[in-house]
Amino acid sequence: MKFEAVTIKDIAKALGLSTSTVSRALRDSYEISPETKKLVLEYAEKINYHPNPIALSLKERRSRSIGVIVSEIANSFFSQAIDGIESIAYNNGYNVIISQTRESQEREQINLNYLTSRSVDGLIISVSAETSDFSFIKDIISRGMPVVFFDRVVPDIDTHKVVVDNYRGAFDATRHLLESGYRRIAAVTNSETLSITQDRMAGYRAALAEEGIAEEPGYIRSCPHGGLVLAEVNTAVEGLLAMETKPDAILALSDKLTTGCLRILKNKGLQVPRDMGLIGFSNSDLTELIDPPLSIIKQPALEMGEVAMNSLLQLLNSKQPVTEFNTHKLAPQLIIRTSSVRA
Amino acid sequence: MKFEAVTIKDIAKALGLSTSTVSRALRDSYEISPETKKLVLEYAEKINYHPNPIALSLKERRSRSIGVIVSEIANSFFSQAIDGIESIAYNNGYNVIISQTRESQEREQINLNYLTSRSVDGLIISVSAETSDFSFIKDIISRGMPVVFFDRVVPDIDTHKVVVDNYRGAFDATRHLLESGYRRIAAVTNSETLSITQDRMAGYRAALAEEGIAEEPGYIRSCPHGGLVLAEVNTAVEGLLAMETKPDAILALSDKLTTGCLRILKNKGLQVPRDMGLIGFSNSDLTELIDPPLSIIKQPALEMGEVAMNSLLQLLNSKQPVTEFNTHKLAPQLIIRTSSVRA
DNA sequence: ATCGTTGCCGGGAACGATTGCGTAAATAAA
DNA sequence: TTTATTTACGCAATCGTTCCCGGCAACGAT
Numbered sequence: 132m133k134f135e136a137v138t139i140k141d142i143a144k145a146l147g148l149s150t151s152t153v154s155r156a157l158r159d160s161y162e163i164s165p166e167t168k169k170l171v172l173e174y175a176e177k178i179n180y181h182p183n184p185i186a187l188s189l190k191e192r193r194s195r196s197i198g199v200i201v202s203e204i205a206n207s208f209f210s211q212a213i214d215g216i217e218s219i220a221y222n223n224g225y226n227v228i229i230s231q232t233r234e235s236q237e238r239e240q241i242n243l244n245y246l247t248s249r250s251v252d253g254l255i256i257s258v259s260a261e262t263s264d265f266s267f268i269k270d271i272i273s274r275g276m277p278v279v280f281f282d283r284v285v286p287d288i289d290t291h292k293v294v295v296d297n298y299r300g301a302f303d304a305t306r307h308l309l310e311s312g313y314r315r316i317a318a319v320t321n322s323e324t325l326s327i328t329q330d331r332m333a334g335y336r337a338a339l340a341e342e343g344i345a346e347e348p349g350y351i352r353s354c355p356h357g358g359l360v361l362a363e364v365n366t367a368v369e370g371l372l373a374m375e376t377k378p379d380a381i382l383a384l385s386d387k388l389t390t391g392c393l394r395i396l397k398n399k400g401l402q403v404p405r406d407m408g409l410i411g412f413s414n415s416d417l418t419e420l421i422d423p424p425l426s427i428i429k430q431p432a433l434e435m436g437e438v439a440m441n442s443l444l445q446l447l448n449s450k451q452p453v454t455e456f457n458t459h460k461l462a463p464q465l466i467i468r469t470s471s472v473r474a
Numbered sequence: 475m476k477f478e479a480v481t482i483k484d485i486a487k488a489l490g491l492s493t494s495t496v497s498r499a500l501r502d503s504y505e506i507s508p509e510t511k512k513l514v515l516e517y518a519e520k521i522n523y524h525p526n527p528i529a530l531s532l533k534e535r536r537s538r539s540i541g542v543i544v545s546e547i548a549n550s551f552f553s554q555a556i557d558g559i560e561s562i563a564y565n566n567g568y569n570v571i572i573s574q575t576r577e578s579q580e581r582e583q584i585n586l587n588y589l590t591s592r593s594v595d596g597l598i599i600s601v602s603a604e605t606s607d608f609s610f611i612k613d614i615i616s617r618g619m620p621v622v623f624f625d626r627v628v629p630d631i632d633t634h635k636v637v638v639d640n641y642r643g644a645f646d647a648t649r650h651l652l653e654s655g656y657r658r659i660a661a662v663t664n665s666e667t668l669s670i671t672q673d674r675m676a677g678y679r680a681a682l683a684e685e686g687i688a689e690e691p692g693y694i695r696s697c698p699h700g701g702l703v704l705a706e707v708n709t710a711v712e713g714l715l716a717m718e719t720k721p722d723a724i725l726a727l728s729d730k731l732t733t734g735c736l737r738i739l740k741n742k743g744l745q746v747p748r749d750m751g752l753i754g755f756s757n758s759d760l761t762e763l764i765d766p767p768l769s770i771i772k773q774p775a776l777e778m779g780e781v782a783m784n785s786l787l788q789l790l791n792s793k794q795p796v797t798e799f800n801t802h803k804l805a806p807q808l809i810i811r812t813s814s815v816r817a
Numbered sequence: 818a819t820c821g822t823t824g825c826c827g828g829g830a831a832c833g834a835t836t837g838c839g840t841a842a843a844t845a846a847a
Numbered sequence: 848t849t850t851a852t853t854t855a856c857g858c859a860a861t862c863g864t865t866c867c868c869g870g871c872a873a874c875g876a877t
Contacts, residue, residue: 136593138863149827154865164825181591185537186863188528189832196571196592204560205776210553217547217574221585226592228539228569231560242564248524249539249569250479390760397763415760417733420740422765433548481833492857497835507855529833532862 137180146174157182188250196226197253197443198246202234202260203359208386208414208432209257212281215436216255223444225252232259234322234356240267253277253443258285260322260357277446277453281439282430284326284458291442292458293435297327300428300463301334301382304410307426307465308380309342312473313408317350317378319367319392321357321385328353331384331412350378358387361394368395380404380471383411389427390415393470403470410471412463424468431461480523489517500525531593539569540596540786541589545577545603546702551729551757551775552600555624558779559598566787568595575602577665577699583610596620596786601628603665603700620789624782625773627669627801634785635801636778640670643771643806644677644725647753650769650808651723652685655816656751660693660721662710662735664700664728671696674727674755693721701730704737711738723747723814726754732770733758736813746813753814755806767811774804 139157143150148167156163156171157180163171174180188194199216201209213229220227228251232239239259244267246254256268256278265285272278272290279291308316318335321328336346352367354360364387371378381396383389389411396403403409403423410426418425438459446453482500486493491510499506499514500523506514531537542559544552556572563570571594575582582602587610589597599611599621608628615621615633622634651659661678664671679689695710697703707730714721724739726732732754739746746752746766753769761768781802789796 136863139865140863150864151828151866152826154863155826158865162825167825181587183532183863184592185528185531186832187865189526189532189834189862190864190866192832194528203557204547205550205553205557207548210548213572214546214548214574217572221573226571226588227573228571229556229560230564230570231557246569249527390763393763415758417758417760417764420733420736420764421760422763422767424765479833482835483833493834494836494858495856497833498856501835505855510855526833529862530835532832532864533834533836535862 136183137178138183139180141178142171142174142180145178146170193252194226194250195224196228196251197255197440197447198242198249198251199227199229200232200239200242200246200254200256201229202232202257202357204229204231206386207416208282208430211414211432212257212436212439215433215438216440217436219437219440219444223440225444234260234359236261236263243267243271247271247276253279253447255279255281255439255443257282258325260325260355263324275452277443279439279442279446281435282327286326289456291439291446291456293439293442294327294330294458294460295430295435295463296460297330297463298334298337300412300430300465301331301384302338303334303463303465304382304426304428304471305335305338306341307467308382308408308410308471309338309344311380311404311408311471313380313471314344315347315350315376315378316344316380316382316408317352317371318382318384319364319371319388319411320351320353321388322355323353325357328384335382349374354388357385358391361391364388364391365395368392368399372399378407380408381411383409385411386413386415389413389425390421393421393425404473408471408473418466419468421470423470426468426471427466429464429466431464435461479526480521481526482523484521485514485517485523488521489513536595537569537593538567539571539594540598540783540790541585541592541594542570542572543575543582543585543589543597543599544572545575545600545700547572547574549729550759551625551773554757554775555600555779555782558776558781559783560779562780562783562787566783577603577702579604579607586610586614590614590619596622596790598622598624598782598786600625601668603668603698606667618795620786622782622785622789624778625670629669632799634782634789634799636782636785637670637673637801637803638773638778638806639803640673640806641677641680643755643773643808644674644727645681646677646806646808647725647769647771647814648678648681649684650810651725651751651753651814652681652687654723654747654751654814656723656814657687658690658693658719658721659687659723659725659751660695660714661725661727662707662714662731662754663694663696664731665698666696668700671727678725692717697731700728701734704734707731707734708738711735711742715742715744721750723751724754726752728754729756729758732756732768733764736764736768747816751814751816761809762811764813766813769811769814770809772807772809774807778804 156168230242281293284292354363413427573585624636627635697706756770
């Protein structure tokens, strides 16, 4: 079945006018007499005419749609960010096409290829955990595609970026753990190639160093798929628990890792925060209801989406190539609850 | 900045061929000699040619993209469903354009208008809570637009639908509450115009009736925005608690209502499940970590999204107009934990 | 009476691709 | 040699719009 649309030709034929005249009348051109305009407008209204956006896209060489690439839609952080992106896009007449990579480099590549060849006007990307080769992204940017990174950025690609102050988030959380009396603080991390992982780890290390605590390599466990596969988290936590001097607290460096760690600790019968302190990045709005109420570092996901879309709009609307790029660094929110406070 | 693309014309000019020949060579037509094909293919590869999908869309009158309309992206149920939709769409070469209504009829209308006029090939819709006039949707369907409803459907519109067995979900949950010893069971509901609300309420009533319990109208409180505004939930719960014979358990009929109710009960210092039993629909994957572990009715959201997209594909791929429509009714999953079980 | 203006509108190319039809050359059949 | 057939390609229309040109009245000015 096809959705039959009425075209400008139908109007022209019905009214005995040329398509040019109808087009001009609809666009309220000064070259058309008021009577003709009225005639056309009324008839167009009557038969429910809407200009074919595809024809327009072809003519204007832009589609008024943008692509968003994330690893997983069903993740609080990303869905909140997409919410923000969609809101701003909606207000500016842009459609949002989403696609997910599931942390796979291959899918990222395919999606990127697909979206750019489908003529999106711009892209908002949070790179996949698996991706190590960014030449493709670099390439499409150099060919003139407006791109903004959010959350997981690529440091050596020059374009607008929107991130949270990951260093500070991890630093503050670690310091909080230290102030709570924890000393042997482990970090369960996402893929180490990710910018966010590196920044957060830097904050973690800095906080430890400040306190004069030597870094214990065994306390750092990475989950390449960032909690997407729970088995990885399980291995990480078990590894930690099997050490001769176990850590007394865990800093989890991403959404799914935080709740994943808690899940596993509970399964193993450990008491949080007594046996093991826990704090982590999370954007779930249920963390306060959890047992124990989770201390978290929260990212302003909605706002990040909004800022990202606004940055993209700036690129889209600029006449000459943009050469000055900025990275918006938003403040994370440290919310101390029970899971990180020793009774 | 514009993304400069290479066209078939560039190839034709460079190779001294006509565009038709190039087009045919690229499509591997039998009319083209192997040598010419090889020439064209190699050159196309070299200059990184990709057919312009917009031009194709114009010609073929289809865009290979579908629209998804939900009330809110950042909602576990919907984001999981979108995940499913996107997966199937991806495998079939379709792009997914999402837009949210935030439960507003006006935004639903605008989005619908926008998406159809932007030539999506089909739509997957979960109607907004506010919407009472479905003539517009009816209209676009009658004009030939393939549409499938999911979750919140419109009973008197004939097209493919994907729902969960809401009646059974609510029925089983209510019966479970009864079996746990609760007698005065309240229902906190979403907008009453919603199909899901009606079905779930029917299940609730049937379970009560089966037990010979008369329905108490004061025990039914509706939140027109389904938990999107917490104040509504607050009013509902407070109303319940202010009654002379308070209910002893609450059945919450949607995602945000379930956690919303718990939040408010906790705020008021009530003990769940001792002072008040609680069970509700929810798709959060954190409910087991909550204090108390929440009993929930869970919808197979991912699967619903997949089934919805597959149904839409069936409509999209059928040559003649489809007249036989089916509604897939998937089984909800009742997960009993602590919040609904009296100690 | 002629020349510019102005107002109003139509013809047709263009955006990038596909495709039905026509046709020249080469080959096969008569 | 003539005719038929095949091979391999080009022309031009098409999808729905926009927009550059150009044209034709009518009108005022000279």
